[in-house]
Amino acid sequence: MRSGTGAKIAEHYSPEADVVLYPGDCRNLLKQMPPDSVQLFVTSPPYNMGKEYERRTTLDEYKAFQAEVIKLCVERLRPDGSICWEVGNHVVDQEVYPLDIELYPIFKSLGLKLRNRVVWHFEHGLHCSRRFSGRYESILWFTKTDDFRFDLDPVRVPSKYPGKKYFKGPKRGQLSGNPLGKNPGDVWDIPNVKHNHPEKTVHPCQFPVELVQRLIRSMTKPGDLVVDPFMGVGSTAVAAVLEGRRVAGAEMVSRYVSIAKKRISEAVAGTVKVRPIGKPIYVPPPTLAIVRRPPPSRAGNRTVESYAAVQAAG
Numbered sequence: 001m002r003s004g005t006g007a008k009i010a011e012h013y014s015p016e017a018d019v020v021l022y023p024g025d026c027r028n029l030l031k032q033m034p035p036d037s038v039q040l041f042v043t044s045p046p047y048n049m050g051k052e053y054e055r056r057t058t059l060d061e062y063k064a065f066q067a068e069v070i071k072l073c074v075e076r077l078r079p080d081g082s083i084c085w086e087v088g089n090h091v092v093d094q095e096v097y098p099l100d101i102e103l104y105p106i107f108k109s110l111g112l113k114l115r116n117r118v119v120w121h122f123e124h125g126l127h128c129s130r131r132f133s134g135r136y137e138s139i140l141w142f143t144k145t146d147d148f149r150f151d152l153d154p155v156r157v158p159s160k161y162p163g164k165k166y167f168k169g170p171k172r173g174q175l176s177g178n179p180l181g182k183n184p185g186d187v188w189d190i191p192n193v194k195h196n197h198p199e200k201t202v203h204p205c206q207f208p209v210e211l212v213q214r215l216i217r218s219m220t221k222p223g224d225l226v227v228d229p230f231m232g233v234g235s236t237a238v239a240a241v242l243e244g245r246r247v248a249g250a251e252m253v254s255r256y257v258s259i260a261k262k263r264i265s266e267a268v269a270g271t272v273k274v275r276p277i278g279k280p281i282y283v284p285p286p287t288l289a290i291v292r293r294p295p296p297s298r299a300g301n302r303t304v305e306s307y308a309a310v311q312a313a314g
């Protein structure tokens, strides 16, 4: 994968390339790829929310664009391959349109079968005042056939009761759980990439590398091709390189392409900054000053009642 000074990153699809980063519209990259060539598509598309990298359109126009990309992906997916579409909400005039619900019919109309709707739960984000703050997004995992690749062992997590034993029957006294750990389930607690996350770049909507690693480990084998049509700053590519898979993706914003190239080179060199997969979520110790509730005098006399009064007035 290396070429003297760093990673060799091709700009156009080639079956020989370990890493392809197409600086342009993903539809053009996908059209370069042959049918049945991709083991896993994993992506987080734009949500049509008017972010710095997108032009806001109507929901129908957005869905037509997504349908075009998804169809191109399905045509290139191997029979035992998977598509993982990670999405949140589209919001218009304070009304919420969950994109998994909006996009599900597109995948079904193309003959795909849903295997999981994984809820990715995280702790940080906007504080809403007229609805509950959003603290999850979902991953729609679809397969093309019933004969799909899925290996649970590489993604097992520590069991809650690893010492639990059968208490009756012929196995009485033997350990009852899998020694490799348990199935991680379909609700994943993984910190989102906010300002103090080690992977944070200038991109406003990165997903964490460890989220992609779990998908790659369970749905592909080393050397398989992983594709992210909406590559952003290259989180999927970093995960694929770390897991020894080939990867291809597209990104329209040149600033993000440059950052993705740098992160991919660092992944190849073993120096990329990532939050390690499986690292427990940080729980602040109760002795930490910001965890302790300040006494009223130290909080500028802001009691619960006075806070409520200020909120009501404002």
Ligand SMILES: C[S@@+](CC[C@H](N)C(=O)[O-])C[C@H]1O[C@@H](n2cnc3c(N)ncnc32)[C@H](O)[C@@H]1O
Residues within 6 Å of the ligand: 024, 025, 026, 027, 043, 044, 045, 046, 047, 053, 054, 203, 205, 206, 207, 208, 229, 230, 231, 232, 233, 234, 235, 236, 250, 251, 252, 253, 256
């Ligand atoms: C939600 S972000 C993905 C972020 C990515 N998962 C990461 O961790 O960096 C969606 C990205 O898609 C890019 N994009 C939008 N339309 C595109 C298109 N037609 N082809 C390729 N990239 C596109 C945007 O510039 C944006 O960076």
